[in-house]
Amino acid sequence: xxxxxxxxxxxxxxxxxxxxxxxxxxxxxxxxxxxxxxxxxxxxxxxxxxxxxxxxxxxxxxxxxxxxxxxxxxxxxxxxxxxxxxxxxxxxxxxxxxxxxxxxxxxxxxxxxx
Amino acid sequence: xxxxxxxxxxxxxxxxxxxxxxxxxxxxxxxxxxxxxxxxxxxxxxxxxxxxxxxxxxxxxxxxxxxxxxxxxxxxxxxxxxxxxxxxxxxxxxxxxxxxxxxxxxxxxxxxxxx
Numbered sequence: 653x654x655x656x657x658x659x660x661x662x663x664x665x666x667x668x669x670x671x672x673x674x675x676x677x678x679x680x681x682x683x684x685x686x687x688x689x690x691x692x693x694x695x696x697x698x699x700x701x702x703x704x705x706x707x708x709x710x711x712x713x714x715x716x717x718x719x720x721x722x723x724x725x726x727x728x729x730x731x732x733x734x735x736x737x738x739x740x741x742x743x744x745x746x747x748x749x750x751x752x753x754x755x756x757x758x759x760x761x762x763x764x765x766x
Numbered sequence: 767x768x769x770x771x772x773x774x775x776x777x778x779x780x781x782x783x784x785x786x787x788x789x790x791x792x793x794x795x796x797x798x799x800x801x802x803x804x805x806x807x808x809x810x811x812x813x814x815x816x817x818x819x820x821x822x823x824x825x826x827x828x829x830x831x832x833x834x835x836x837x838x839x840x841x842x843x844x845x846x847x848x849x850x851x852x853x854x855x856x857x858x859x860x861x862x863x864x865x866x867x868x869x870x871x872x873x874x875x876x877x878x879x880x881x
Contacts, residue, residue, distance in 0.1 A: 661806065684866050684867050686869075688872075693854075693875070693877070694874055694875065695770075695772075695856055695858075695872035695873050695874045695875050696809075696856065696858075696872040697872070698869050698870075698871075701867070701869065703867040742808060742809070746866045746867075753811065753814070754809075754811075754870060756808035756809040756810075757808055758806055758807055758808045759806070759808050
């Protein structure tokens with residue numbers, strides 16, 4: 653079975669500070685990993701995804717994530733937070749079940765303060 | 767513009783009533799999905815469809831029903847058997863059935879409140 657754990661339901665950073673959102677996964681098959689962002693009362697938008705091509709994945713809006721198999725992690729980072737980054741972020745894993753089933757973490761709400 | 771539309775954005779229902787949420791996509795995607803989102807729980811899969819006229823139960827299908835008569839449409843009915851239907855419902859689609867690396871594209875969601 654696959655699962656995702658996001659450490660920290662709420663993260664608060666200052667504008668210009670490093671953003672680090674943590675994601676650990678469990679999977680019995682090689683995983684494919686995704687980060688999505690959700691703004692209030694909206695759907696989810698893909699930030700980036702790992703599909704085994706490269707362990708460091710760059711996404712939109714300056715975000716990137718590194719796949720570390722030994723640590724079963726796929727943490728999301730951004731060097732300098734912007735006020736517009738305030739949103740909820742979801743990590744998800746797929747790779748088993750015969751169809752494109754995504755297993756989502758519980759989400760991390762990012763607050764950015766001046 | 768290609769995308770996924772969901773309607774209505776807000777929906778209110780009295781207890782004991784069935785209600786249908788609309789989901790339409792013009793991306794020519796084969797697969798479509800319905801998720802339920804509750805605070806602090808992430809997204810949970812209700813139903814998915816990999817092809818027209820076929821659909822499968824997800825993790826929390828009880829109290830819900832779907833149909834897939836057209837490739838672009840995947841309506842969800844919340845029945846009176848659903849014990850706690852108040853939630854944010856998200857529809858998604860992806861290009862191919864079975865494509866584990868495919869991106870799922872999400873609609874804007876419908877917020878259902880049971881009065």
